[in-house]
Amino acid sequence: MTPVNTRRWVRFTPAERISRSLLYVVTVVAVVWSIKTIEVIPEFLYDAPEQAADLFRRMWPFDWAFYPKAIHDALIETLHIATLGTILALILALPLSFLAARNFTSNPILNTFAQFVFVSSRSVNSLIWALLFVAIFGPGALSGVLSIAFRSIGFVGKLFGEALEEAQRGPIEALTAAGAPKSMLLVKGYWPQVEPAFWSVALLRWDINIRESAVLGLVGAGGIGVALDAALNNLYWDQVGLILAVIFVVVILTEIVTSTIRSRII
Amino acid sequence: MTGVATSAARQRPPAFPAHWTSRIAWIGLALYTIYATSILNVTWERFIKGLENGEKFLSRMFPPNIEPDKLSLISDGMIESLQIAVLATFFGILLSLPLGLAAARNLSPGWLSWTARAMIAVFRSFHPVIVAILFVKAVGFGALAGVMALIISGMGFVSKLFAEVVEEMNPKQVEAVRATGASFFNLLIMAVAPQVMARFVGLTVYQFDSNIRNSTMVGIVGGGGIGAPLFTAYQRFDYDVVLTILLIIIAIIMAAELMSGRIRRVFQ
Numbered sequence: 001m002t003p004v005n006t007r008r009w010v011r012f013t014p015a016e017r018i019s020r021s022l023l024y025v026v027t028v029v030a031v032v033w034s035i036k037t038i039e040v041i042p043e044f045l046y047d048a049p050e051q052a053a054d055l056f057r058r059m060w061p062f063d064w065a066f067y068p069k070a071i072h073d074a075l076i077e078t079l080h081i082a083t084l085g086t087i088l089a090l091i092l093a094l095p096l097s098f099l100a101a102r103n104f105t106s107n108p109i110l111n112t113f114a115q116f117v118f119v120s121s122r123s124v125n126s127l128i129w130a131l132l133f134v135a136i137f138g139p140g141a142l143s144g145v146l147s148i149a150f151r152s153i154g155f156v157g158k159l160f161g162e163a164l165e166e167a168q169r170g171p172i173e174a175l176t177a178a179g180a181p182k183s184m185l186l187v188k189g190y191w192p193q194v195e196p197a198f199w200s201v202a203l204l205r206w207d208i209n210i211r212e213s214a215v216l217g218l219v220g221a222g223g224i225g226v227a228l229d230a231a232l233n234n235l236y237w238d239q240v241g242l243i244l245a246v247i248f249v250v251v252i253l254t255e256i257v258t259s260t261i262r263s264r265i266i
Numbered sequence: 267m268t269g270v271a272t273s274a275a276r277q278r279p280p281a282f283p284a285h286w287t288s289r290i291a292w293i294g295l296a297l298y299t300i301y302a303t304s305i306l307n308v309t310w311e312r313f314i315k316g317l318e319n320g321e322k323f324l325s326r327m328f329p330p331n332i333e334p335d336k337l338s339l340i341s342d343g344m345i346e347s348l349q350i351a352v353l354a355t356f357f358g359i360l361l362s363l364p365l366g367l368a369a370a371r372n373l374s375p376g377w378l379s380w381t382a383r384a385m386i387a388v389f390r391s392f393h394p395v396i397v398a399i400l401f402v403k404a405v406g407f408g409a410l411a412g413v414m415a416l417i418i419s420g421m422g423f424v425s426k427l428f429a430e431v432v433e434e435m436n437p438k439q440v441e442a443v444r445a446t447g448a449s450f451f452n453l454l455i456m457a458v459a460p461q462v463m464a465r466f467v468g469l470t471v472y473q474f475d476s477n478i479r480n481s482t483m484v485g486i487v488g489g490g491g492i493g494a495p496l497f498t499a500y501q502r503f504d505y506d507v508v509l510t511i512l513l514i515i516i517a518i519i520m521a522a523e524l525m526s527g528r529i530r531r532v533f534q
Contacts, residue, residue: 215393
């Protein structure tokens with residue numbers, strides 16, 4: 001009895017198998033090396049549960065009187081920083097993403113330039129942007145707005161540029177055939193196609209920025225982080241607890257708001 | 267509507283009718299921008315004055331400081347950041363698996379999925395830096411606090427998306443395996459894992475990427491890594507060292523992004 005079909009079916013090519021196994025090995029080596037060489041002081045670890053319990057015991061009950069005194073205004077400032085930062089990022093990222101979209105701008109130098117701006121904006125964390133802007137513009141909300149905006153340009157521009165590249169040729173060709181100028185191509189050809197993507201990216205980034213703007217104050221860029229930093233330095237844990245609770249509530253609320261708006265307009 | 271219908275015979279409707287709701291939304295947005303700018307004391311003079319400052323700042327940044335003693339300090343910090351990222355990703359992913367499964371409503375009972383969802387909501391709503399502050403107080407200064415902070419905030423992100431992936435999977439395979447009388451553990455291996463594995467690897471790679479970014483930052487609040495020398499240099503006005511560190515961070519993040527793209531393609 002001879003086998004009818006001697007062909008062996010394999011799921012992966014040898015190259016795929018080798019690269020997968022290699023990755024597993026690299027992962028294990030990296031983890032083991034990190035555990036072995038990372039500097040951890042074991043004495044600190046033993047009493048960590050105790051310390052953590054102590055931390056939460058000091059936080060409760062919250063210092064409610066602190067809310068009207070210092071938190072409320074700082075919270076409003078945080079929301080303004082996040083929103084203004086997002087708006088500024090949208091204004092700056094919009095023209096750049098048109099430059100980055102290869103179907104709208106056919107010049108590869110301009111494409112690369114826009115991509116470069118996006119990558120460098122995303123590589124620097126918002127807290128580090130805040131450090132730079134505080135050094136330039138001094139502490140305060142202006143630095144916060146600028147750091148939120150500069151961190152968001154890359155995110156918004158990359159996602160919106162990809163949405164632009166997926167826009168359909170049909171309406172653009174129809175408008176071109178009718179003799180529409182390039183500005184009208186933009187307003188009546190591209191914009192209606194990418195508007196839902198634009199708003200969804202904007203809402204997503206706004207949601208993220210609310211979270212990020214809460215920590216900018218740690219380096220002096222305004223908002224609720226300034227109050228948090230002060231409370232931490234004074235070891236007023238009941239105030240710290242209240243601030244954390246406020247941040248939690250605000251973040252949950254923004255998530256509810258953004259998901260409601262998103263389901264309504266998209 | 268009737269007005270449009272009767273006039274349509276004589277006059278064609280405009281090709282692009284005015285969209286009043288969106289116009290009002292745009293006007294509202296513009297008004298808000300003006301209002302918020304005035305409230306935050308963001309003035310033009312301050313901006314111009316800042317630009318002069320910026321010139322001084324930039325001139326002190328260049329050229330980047332590459333003295334050997336500074337470089338060895340920076341490389342120590344950077345290696346610690348990478349270690350933090352590796353460990354936080356590894357343990358964060360390990361812990362996210364059970365948490366994500368517990369949060370998936372199609373696999374776990376109601377009470378369990380709600381508890382898991384509440385945990386995820388708490389983990390997700392705090393920025394890694396805030397979590398790092400709490401861990402620095404709990405376990406002291408150093409890399410351990412950074413690792414634990416990134417584990418917690420990574421768990422929030424990965425578990426949420428993993429739970430969504432599990433909820434979106436095809437229920438038929440689960441039913442088929444369950445019909446054979448398989449135990450819950452067998453069900454996970456035979457029906458769930460094959461469907462969600464590819465997406466899970468993608469999430470892991472993404473999380474590693476974002477952990478590298480965040481591990482450069484937890485040091486600012488004492489969580490170990492490159493953030494500590496960065497913040498010290500900043501406070502001592504050694505802006506040329508700051509620039510060196512920033513350039514190295516950017517180079518490493520870009521390399522990590524390239525690498526994660528490659529890895530994702532291997533596991534496609």
